[in-house]
Amino acid sequence: MQSLILRTATRLLVSLILVFSIYLLFRGHNSPGGGFSGALVAGTGFALYIIAEGAASVRRAIRIDPRHLIVFGLGLALVSGLVAVFTGKPFLTGLWGTVAELPDYKLVLGTPFLFDVGVYAIVLGTILTIILALEES
Amino acid sequence: MGVSLKHRTEWIVRASCILPLVLFLGACAMVPAMAAGESYRLSISWIPALGVNLSFMLDGLSIFFALIISAIGFFVTIYAVDYLHGHRDTGRFFIFLHAFMISMLGLVTADNVIALFVFWELTTIFSYLLIGFEHEEEASRKSARQALLVTGAGGLALLVGFLLLETISGTYEISRMVPQASLIGAHPLYGAVLALIFVGAFTKSAQFPFHFWLPNAMAAPAPISAFLHSATMVKGGIYLLARFHPILGGGGAWTCTLMIIGAVTAVGGSILAMGQSDLKKILAYTTITALGIMTMFLGGKTTPSLTAAMTFLLVHSLYKSALFLVAGIIDHQTGTRQLEKLGGLLKFMPATAFAAVAACLSMAGFPLFFGFIGKEIMYKGALAEAMCPELAAGAAVLSNALMTAVGGILVVRPFLGRPVGYQAPVRETTFFMWCGPVVLGGLGIIFGIVPDLVGHWLVGPAVHAFHFSVEDIKLSLFHGINEPLLLSIMTLTLGVGFYLAHRRLFQWINAAAEKIPVTADRVYDGCVGSVARLGRLQARIIQNGSLHRYFFIVAATFLFAVGYGFLSRAQAFPEVMPPLLAWREWLLVIVISAAVITVLVTRILLLAICALGVIGAGLAIIFLTFGAPDLALTQLLVETLTVVIVSMILLRLPGLGSQARNHRGRRLFDALLAAGTGILVTTLLLALLSTEMDRSITAFFEQNSYLAAHGKNIVNVILVDFRSMDTLGEIIVVATAGLAGYALIKKRGSG
Structure with missing residues (x-):
């Protein structure tokens, strides 16, 4: 679609949407959001990009094959579960560690976050795989 | 770069022989403890809530099998590197091979029956991958699938048998079932358990009538046949029978079934072996014979009978894997495995010929060879049998005599006799290829010289692990002039007779085989064919490619199944309260209703999709007003993406003037179904609201x-x-x- 307005707006919007998607992923544990919603937002952003610029430029922009993203996500989710197994706990038990402790704030990170990133990668990978394939068919 | 990569792969896979070697040495280190009658258990909790653990037990029987598996695994590994030289999938082959070996070791050491089942199925899967290694050939794929289906189905029967055993004994651990043997034997489910375990063992160990997959599995590369289909995997069923002998064994049903099936398999296999001309097929049928003999002797409960089974297992593993490797060498060097195209190879390949002669003499049971001792103890076991010793002895003599003849054929025809014109000059193969068969064949001689050591360190502990008697197990070369010796002499005489008549027997057997109307192979084809027909039928009815049909079936099934369930239980129709809505909520209701109407009346698909999106967005706002922001967010995003993706698809489709939509009767039907489903869901929701929330x-x-x-x-x-x-x-x-x-x-x- 050759629309100057859409293309110009897309430039601005897509980057905002992607940042928002990452923001959703990070805040998910404490406020609405999470890997799944984050990935859907990113998927919408890429869909917009495809409509404005075509599939080829999206492929160039993301550099990696989205199918690899699916495999990476599955692997990450599995690894996040296996970490617990190696410490002798049941598969997928959440493990937490304090990363930084400030006077009135504590930052803890755990394997569930890795798992959420895995979900993000799989969902985004699936959406991209399908819409790119549709657009190129 | 391609060349150096191939070279590197070859070195890596050659080095991978360290794995079986280390395992073998580890198993060797356990031998003295086993001979002293000890056993070790190790348990890792896996699914503790269900009593399923990864528990392993090392006892004489496990170590006996582990030694065979790792030793033959070692020789097969170094053999296969040169056998596959230059093959593009070398790396994949060795990954499967070692994975199979590990699974097989897991199978023979597992103490928890669920773990045993998992390893059992893993061996089936790797066997499938290895038989189908040359996956570009139709025959390979077909044979692999056949082996998978037959042994996989047996594995499922086995699983059901294990679950029944658990309901009887209350444990999944084999070592804890053993003390409850009398309880299990008296239980009404005993017969079912026995039948299911037999199906598992018989499919894996290619017993009649499940024998047919093994000759077909010869589509696998020769080292695989040597490893899986003679020495290890097919012995899995034998292992199972031995392992469960103290739990299920000894009764009339056990003895009777195993003796009859074993005898039929042994005699049938050896007769069919005489009717083959492909080296590997001959070996496959004699493997079936050997497995039949082992099954038959595991039917007994006396020490000589069980000793015979285990001794013969060792004898057979050595000579048969050597012979399969030899057959592979012959195929590799001459390009053929057909008997009539071979001859005079002794001159060209002295080392291979030595291995073949040693293995064949062991197979034929010549005095001084380990095979002879195996045969002596076999006859002793047969005569000690409580239930019809004549049958056991008769079957053993007949099948041994035929195997003697086969041994003769395998030595004389390819190696002696007239040299045949080969297309290219035939040369001896590499050291790595002939050392395996030479060592394995040679062990047949060495074990024959020191039978008492073998009996004390290997066979004795294995038998005592599943047969709790104080009787000492002694293997020796000469027991004096007695019945077993006479039977041995009879076997050799008969064997020579069969050998001399083998060309005529070959014709007779093939002529007779053509007249048999029903073979197990054809029954299998019939079953697979009818499953495929059933699949096609159901696909034609419920999966005809029309999205309308799919939706219709899903919605109708939901409506009737859930509706019936609800109506049959509901006492009264849930109370409907007139909703008290704020003006914003009324606005939402109006927007959603308008969108629904648009979906129903519009003929423009793109508009319909967008209207569906409006409905979804409206729902998202409802979620939001009732305090479910996460749900609302996800709903909104999913709706957005759905509209985008479906629009992308629709833009690509030809415009649907849609005959389907014009068909009045069908539209009415669809409307009724949709309305019914909608009413049902609404009613269910109302019913849910009128109950107390947990x-x-x-x-x-x-x-x-x-x-x-x-x-x-x-x-x-x-x-x-x-x-x-x-x-x-x-x-x-x-x-x-x-x-x-x-x-x-x-x-x-x-x-």
Whole structure:
């Protein structure tokens, strides 16, 4: 679609949407959001990009094959579960560690976050795989 | 670069022989403890809630098998490197080979029956991958599938048998079932357990009538036949029978079934072996014979009978794997495995010929060879049998005599006799290829010289592990002039007779085989064919490619199944309260209703899709007003993407003037179905609202979300922590659906 307005707006919007998607992923544990919603937002952003610029430029922009993203996500989710197994706990038990402790704030990170990133990668990978394939068919 | 990569792969796979070697040395180190009658257990909890553990037990029987598996695994590994020289899938072959070996070792050491089942099926799967290694050939794929289906079905029967055993004995651990043998034997389910375990063992060990997959499995490369289909995997069933002998064995049903099936398999296999001309097929049928003999002797319960089974297992593993490797060498060097195209190879390949002669003499049971001792103890066992010793002895003599003849054929025809004109000059193979058969064949001689050591260190502990008697197990070369010796002499005489007549027997057997109307192979083809026909039929009815039909079936099934369930239980129609809505909510109702009407009346698909999106967005706002922001967010995003993706598809489709939509009767029917489903769902929701909510789970999540899982967003904590196993399942579905969708789109695109 050759629309100057859409293309110009897309430039601005897509980057905002992607940042928002990452923001959703990070805040998910404490406020609405999470890997799944984050990935859907990113998927919408890429869909917009495809409509404005075509599939080829999206492929160039993301550099990696989205199918690899699916495999990476599955692997990450599995690894996040296996970490617990190696410490002798049941598969997928959440493990937490304090990363930084400030006077009135504590930052803890755990394997569930890795798992959420895995979900993000799989969902985004699936959406991209399908819409790119549709657009190129 | 390609060349150096291949070279490097070859070195890596050659080095991988260290794995079986280390395992073999480890098993050797255990031998003295086993001979002293000790056993070790190791248990790792796996699914403790269900009593399923990864528990392993090392006893004489396990170590006996582990020694055979790792030793032959070592020789097969170094052999296969040169056998496959230059093959593009060398790396894959060795990964399968070693994975198979590990699974097989797991199978013979597992103490928990569920773990045993898992290893059992793993061996089946790797056998499938290895038989089908040359996957570009139709025959390979067919044979691999056949072996998978037959042994896989047997594995399922085995699983059911194990589950029944657990309900009887209350444990999954074999070592804890053994003390309850009398309880199990008296239980009404004993017969069912026995039958199921037999099906598992018989399919794996190629007993009649499940024998047919083994000759077909000869499509596998020779080292695989040597390893899986003579020495290890097919002995899995024998191992199972031995392992369960103290739990299920000894009764009339046990003895009778094993003796008859074993005898039929042994005699039938050896007769069919005489009717083959392909080296590997001959070996496959004699393997069936050998497995039949072992099954037959495991039917007994006396020490000589069980000793015979285990001794013969060792004898057979040595000579048969050597012979398969030799057959592979012959095929590799001359390009043929057909007997009539071979001859005079002794001159060209002295080392291979030595291995073949030693192995064949062991197979034929010549005095001084280990095979002779195996045969002596076999006759002793047969005569000690409580139930019809004549049958056992007769079957053993007949099949041994035929095997003697086969041994003669295998030595004389390819190696002696006239040299045949070969296309290219035939040379001896490499050291790595002939050393395996030479050592394995040579062991037949060495074990024949020191039978008492073999009896004391290997066979004795193996037998005592599943046969609790104080009787000493002694193997020796000469027992004096007695009945077994006479039977041995009779066997050799008969064998020579069969050998001399083998060309005539070959014709007779093939002529007779053509007249048999029903063979197990054809029954198998019939079964597989009818399953395929059933599949086609159901696909034609419920999966005809019309999206309308799919939706219709799903909705109708839901309506009738859930509707029936609800109506049969509901006492009264749920009370309907007139909704008290704020003006904003009325606005939503109006917007959603308008969108619904648009979907129903419009003929423009794009508009319909957008209207559906409006409905979804409206629902999202409803979620938001009732305090479910996470749900609302996800709903909104999903709706947006759905509209985008479906529009992308629709833009590509030809415009649907749609005959379907014009068909009045069908439209009415669809409308009724849709209305019915809508009413049902609404009623269900109303019914749900009129009941008390169980808040115990909600309360648990509320309490623990932040304390245990460091998250304030309960929905997300449930998704990624409390119920992450569910999520894992869901993302696997998402990934699979994505890849499947990709494949479909690409397939359509390419025509």
